[in-house]
Amino acid sequence: MFEILEHTADIGFRARARTEAELFAEAALAMQSIALDADAIEPRAEYRLEAAGHDPESLLVNWLSEVLYWMDGERLAFHHFHVSEITPERITGTGFGEPRDPARHPARLIVKAVTYHQLRIAETTEGWEADVYLDI
Amino acid sequence: MSRALRQYPLESTDGLRFRIARQGDMRTDVLVYASAALIEHIRQDLSLEQAMNVATLPGIVGPSLAMPDIHQGYGFPIGGVAATDYEHGVVSPGGVGFDINCGVRLVRSTLAEQDVRPRLKELVDQVFRDIPCGTGGSGFIPIDEGQLEDVLAQGAGWMVENGYGDRRDAEFAEAGGVLGDADPDQVSARAKQRGRPQLGTLGSGNHFLEIQYVETIHDQRAARAMGLETGQVVVLIHSGSRGLGHQVCTDYLALMGPAMKRYDITLPDRQLACVPIQSEEGQAYLGAMCAAANFAWANRQGMTHFLRRSFAKVFGDGARLELIYDVCHNIAKHERYEVDGKMRDLLVHRKGATRAYPPGHREIPEAYSDTGQPVLIPGSMGTASWVLAGADGAMRETFGSVCHGAGRLLSRTAARKGRNAREVQKKLEAEGILVRSETRDGILEEVPEAYKDVDEVIEVVHQAGLASKVARLRPMGVIKG
Numbered sequence: 001m002f003e004i005l006e007h008t009a010d011i012g013f014r015a016r017a018r019t020e021a022e023l024f025a026e027a028a029l030a031m032q033s034i035a036l037d038a039d040a041i042e043p044r045a046e047y048r049l050e051a052a053g054h055d056p057e058s059l060l061v062n063w064l065s066e067v068l069y070w071m072d073g074e075r076l077a078f079h080h081f082h083v084s085e086i087t088p089e090r091i092t093g094t095g096f097g098e099p100r101d102p103a104r105h106p107a108r109l110i111v112k113a114v115t116y117h118q119l120r121i122a123e124t125t126e127g128w129e130a131d132v133y134l135d136i
Numbered sequence: 137m138s139r140a141l142r143q144y145p146l147e148s149t150d151g152l153r154f155r156i157a158r159q160g161d162m163r164t165d166v167l168v169y170a171s172a173a174l175i176e177h178i179r180q181d182l183s184l185e186q187a188m189n190v191a192t193l194p195g196i197v198g199p200s201l202a203m204p205d206i207h208q209g210y211g212f213p214i215g216g217v218a219a220t221d222y223e224h225g226v227v228s229p230g231g232v233g234f235d236i237n238c239g240v241r242l243v244r245s246t247l248a249e250q251d252v253r254p255r256l257k258e259l260v261d262q263v264f265r266d267i268p269c270g271t272g273g274s275g276f277i278p279i280d281e282g283q284l285e286d287v288l289a290q291g292a293g294w295m296v297e298n299g300y301g302d303r304r305d306a307e308f309a310e311a312g313g314v315l316g317d318a319d320p321d322q323v324s325a326r327a328k329q330r331g332r333p334q335l336g337t338l339g340s341g342n343h344f345l346e347i348q349y350v351e352t353i354h355d356q357r358a359a360r361a362m363g364l365e366t367g368q369v370v371v372l373i374h375s376g377s378r379g380l381g382h383q384v385c386t387d388y389l390a391l392m393g394p395a396m397k398r399y400d401i402t403l404p405d406r407q408l409a410c411v412p413i414q415s416e417e418g419q420a421y422l423g424a425m426c427a428a429a430n431f432a433w434a435n436r437q438g439m440t441h442f443l444r445r446s447f448a449k450v451f452g453d454g455a456r457l458e459l460i461y462d463v464c465h466n467i468a469k470h471e472r473y474e475v476d477g478k479m480r481d482l483l484v485h486r487k488g489a490t491r492a493y494p495p496g497h498r499e500i501p502e503a504y505s506d507t508g509q510p511v512l513i514p515g516s517m518g519t520a521s522w523v524l525a526g527a528d529g530a531m532r533e534t535f536g537s538v539c540h541g542a543g544r545l546l547s548r549t550a551a552r553k554g555r556n557a558r559e560v561q562k563k564l565e566a567e568g569i570l571v572r573s574e575t576r577d578g579i580l581e582e583v584p585e586a587y588k589d590v591d592e593v594i595e596v597v598h599q600a601g602l603a604s605k606v607a608r609l610r611p612m613g614v615i616k617g
Contacts, residue, residue, distance in 0.1 A: 004549060006547040006548075006549050006550065007208070007547055007548075010210075010548070011548055011549075054393070054394055057406070058390070058393055061390075062390055065386050065390070068386075069326050069330065069383065072330055072379050072382075073326055073329045073330035073379065073383070074329070075274075102271070102272035106271075106575075107271035107272070107340070107574065107575060108575060108577060109271075109340045109341065109575060109577060109578070109617075110270065110271060110339055110340040110341065110617065112234045112235060112341070112379075112382040113234040113382045113385060113386050114386070115210040115234075115407055116210070116211075116389075116405070116406040116407040117209075117210040117211070117405075117407055119406075133210070135210065135233075135234045135235075135382070136340070136341045136548075
């Protein structure tokens with residue numbers, strides 16, 4: 001579950017999930033949905049994704065930057081994500097999607113990067129929550 | 137973000153320069169250029185607090201500067217300028233931004249408004265077809281990996297050599313369209329993979345191409361030197377280094393977080409991450425940043441080539457397009473300035489700020505040596521843009537820098553609220569401005585109401601003597617990502 005947050009020049013989102021692993025998967029999906037019209041994306045193939053960090057914030061930024069690279073650099077469109085392993089310094093997961101077809105997957109906007117601006121990741125009474133701002 | 141900023145006193149003696157005195161961890165003052173009305177807008181977001189955070193950077197020289205178009209960014213405010221000592225100071229990728237060498241070029245045509253107006257729709261549609269936004273993922277300039285290395289090393293010059301422009305084009309760009317300190321080996325394979333298919337594409341967000349006409353001339357002599365006259369049609373291109381530059385910044389921010397610990401640097405905002413300029417990481421970043429800057433100049437040059445073809449298709453060979461100038465507004469450059477009576481080597485970070493060299497400066501083309509460097513300031517979609525000329529005040533006060541645009545007022549979500557893309561497009565059409573956008577949100581998020589009044593921003597810069605007014609441009613056609 002996620003919602004959009006305001007920023008004068010750019011865009012952010014708040015993601016929520018039951019577990020930390022699900023939170024990272026949800027955050028990746030939030031970013032994908034901001035960039036692309038996700039309706040027509042099909043989970044035809046699996047792509048392995050991984051990232052490292054030295055604290056929860058850098059792990060989240062580096063994970064989303066990894067996903068963004070596969071979206072913009074390898075031109076993939078993701079249907080959903082699964083995180084198989086998460087430690088304080090490492091995350092491994094899978095993106096389910098397909099090569100991007102601009103006709104079927106029109107762009108909403110181009111995401112340039114994931115930022116540390118007002119980045120927040122926390123365990124709450126209901127689960128996990130994160131705020132992330134993207135440069136667009 | 138804990139400081140109750142609005143309580144900090146902003147002192148001004150002339151109503152143009154507002155100072156926040158050094159306090160807490162700040163190593164210097166913050167100096168904001170604004171009017172009384174603009175300063176009230178500026179207080180509404182985090183931009184002043186961000187300018188105060190910039191004042192904590194090790195080795196900062198002179199004040200942390202904020203231009204009248206300042207608004208909140210990440211780490212650095214957008215519209216911020218910070219100079220650091222080249223030997224003992226730091227370099228901050230956040231002080232350049234994700235879009236390395238995002239910039240503006242202005243191209244003059246041999247056509248007048250009345251020549252273009254009757255065929256405007258045809259022209260706008262042609263340009264929209266010929267210059268890809270890149271939202272589909274790729275552009276029309278196929279280059280292999282080896283050619284990309286050459287683009288990263290040679291910038292606009294490579295494009296000219298390979299048939300995407302004429303010799304004069306590279307000469308009339310800031311730094312000649314190439315930074316010689318570029319080191320393509322410091323650009324990651326990922327950054328190259330991301331950027332290679334995007335050469336010659338506009339991008340989305342606030343990037344755009346505008347067909348405009350010269351509405352008023354404010355300085356006849358400077359306008360003549362720049363080849364501008366009332367009613368003349370010009371084209372403004374606002375774009376940057378695309379995915380290549382974004383990835384370079386992402387890569388080096390990830391590297392600098394842990395490296396800062398080694399250099400014992402602590403900062404109030406992680407997005408300000410920095411390392412000593414002379415460290416291994418600092419030099420690697422600057423090598424990669426210069427390469428990304430070269431990619432951006434090549435990118436704008438590629439679009440200029442397509443633009444010439446679009447004009448030729450619609451108007452035939454009679455329509456000649458010549459580059460007036462090309463400026464970058466996200467960059468860190470090694471420059472020399474007099475500080476307290478002594479010449480010093482500095483790294484000038486311009487994050488949403490434009491270089492503005494005065495008459496006689498050796499780094500501007502001969503054609504502008506009497507008038508000063510052309511400074512190109514895009515306004516919001518549907519209002520106006522400005523051409524200024526760099527003035528001596530910028531050399532004395534702002535490390536040769538001025539503003540870069542109107543500056544946002546509304547968030548993107550607020551801009552979309554209660555507006556319909558079709559209606560906005562119709563309203564602009566009624567004012568004689570045709571808009572084509574790859575995305576619906578592209579039109580809504582950039583509505584004129586989302587920005588500050590560009591005329592007021594320019595007035596501050598002009599009154600403060602940082603740059604002087606040359607011409608005001610009005611849009612006719614807008615292409616957006």
